[in-house]
Amino acid sequence: MKKLILAIILAIIGYQFLFNKETAAPDLPQQISLEQHTISNGDLILVNRDIKLQQDPTNLAQIPTDIGANVIVDSKFLLEKQAIQPLKALFEAAANDGMEHFIINSAYRSGKLQQQLYEENGAAYALPSGYSEHQTGLSLDIGSTAGKMENVDEGKWLEQNAHHFGFILRYPKNKVEVTDINYEPWHFRYVGLPHSVIMHEKDLVLEEYITFLKKDPSYTTKVNGTTYFVQYTDSRTKVNIPNTTNFNVSGENESGYIITSIIE
Numbered sequence: 001m002k003k004l005i006l007a008i009i010l011a012i013i014g015y016q017f018l019f020n021k022e023t024a025a026p027d028l029p030q031q032i033s034l035e036q037h038t039i040s041n042g043d044l045i046l047v048n049r050d051i052k053l054q055q056d057p058t059n060l061a062q063i064p065t066d067i068g069a070n071v072i073v074d075s076k077f078l079l080e081k082q083a084i085q086p087l088k089a090l091f092e093a094a095a096n097d098g099m100e101h102f103i104i105n106s107a108y109r110s111g112k113l114q115q116q117l118y119e120e121n122g123a124a125y126a127l128p129s130g131y132s133e134h135q136t137g138l139s140l141d142i143g144s145t146a147g148k149m150e151n152v153d154e155g156k157w158l159e160q161n162a163h164h165f166g167f168i169l170r171y172p173k174n175k176v177e178v179t180d181i182n183y184e185p186w187h188f189r190y191v192g193l194p195h196s197v198i199m200h201e202k203d204l205v206l207e208e209y210i211t212f213l214k215k216d217p218s219y220t221t222k223v224n225g226t227t228y229f230v231q232y233t234d235s236r237t238k239v240n241i242p243n244t245t246n247f248n249v250s251g252e253n254e255s256g257y258i259i260t261s262i263i264e
Contacts, residue, residue, distance in 0.1 A: 025218055026229055026263055028240035034249065034257055035237060042250025043082070043192045044258050045136060046206055049180050051253055052130040057137030060108055067091060070100045072145065077107040080137040083166070083190035087140075090158075090165040099157050105186070106141040109134040133170065139189045149185040158188065163200035166192045175205045192248070192260070194223045194230065210252050220263075227264035233257055 040054035047053045061081040063073050068091030079087070091102065109117070115129035126132065133139040142149070142158060149155030159169050167190050173183040191199070191206065198221065199209050217232035233239045234256035241247055247261040 026242045030243050037249045039251035044250040045253040070095045072103040079107050086166045101144045101146040103143045105143045108137040141186045155185045163196040166196050168196050194221050194228045229261045
C-alpha cells in the first residue's frame with residue numbers, strides 16, 4: 001500500500017513534467033538589475049576540482065533533528081535554509097514508501113574543517129579547502145544504517161526520486177569522466193526545481209547542465225502544474241525577464257547567471 005501511495009504521489013509531483021525547447025519564449029518586459037547579485041552565490045554555483053568556491057554561504061540553518069522519523073541527524077549539521085523544507089518533503093515521501101533507515105553523515109563544512117580533512121586523509125578522501133561542494137552549504141551525505149548506499153533500498157530510492165524535491169545525485173557512476181570524482185551514492189546536492197528534474201530527465205550532471213544552458217540559454221518547462229522559464233545570461237548589469245515577481249537569480253561561479261522565473 002505504501003508503494004502504491006508513493007506511486008500516486010510521484011505521478012502527481014514527478015511525472016507531470018513537460019520540457020519543450022520548441023515552446024516559444026514568453027515576453028520579457030521586465031528589466032532587473034544583476035548588480036546586487038554575485039556570480040559566486042546561488043543554488044546553481046559550480047564547485048569542483050577546477051573551480052573554486054569564491055564566497056561562503058550566507059543563509060545557513062540547522063537541519064532539524066526531527067526532520068523525519070526515518071532519519072538520524074546530529075544537531076551540529078547545517079544546510080542552506082532554502083534546502084531544508086525540500087529535504088523534509090523528500091524524507092516524508094521516502095517514509096511513505098517504507099524507507100526507514102537514513103542517516104545524515106555530513107552537510108556544510110567550513111573551509112577550515114575541509115582543509116583539516118584534506119591534510120589528515122589525503123586527496124583520495126577529501127578535496128582541499130575551496131574545492132568541496134560541502135562548503136557551499138548545498139550538499140549533504142546521506143547514508144543508511146542498513147548498509148552501504150550502493151546496496152540498500154535507501155540508496156536506490158534516493159537515486160530514483162531525489163530530483164522530485166530539488167536534489168541531484170552529484171557524482172553518479174556513469175559520469176566519473178565528467179565530474180572527476182568517483183561514484184558517491186551518498187552525496188546529494190540541492191539545485192532546486194525545475195533544474196533537478198531537467199538534469200535527471202536528460203541525464204546531466206551539473207557541469208553538463210551549465211554547458212547546456214550556455215549553449216541554448218533559455219527554456220520553458222512545467223513541473224507539477226507550475227511553469228518555469230529558465231534563462232542564462234553573461235551580463236553583469238541588467239537582464240530582461242518575464243513579468244513576474246517570483247524569480248530567483250543564481251550565479252554559476254564562472255561567468256554568468258541563471259534566472260529561474262515562475263510564470264504560471
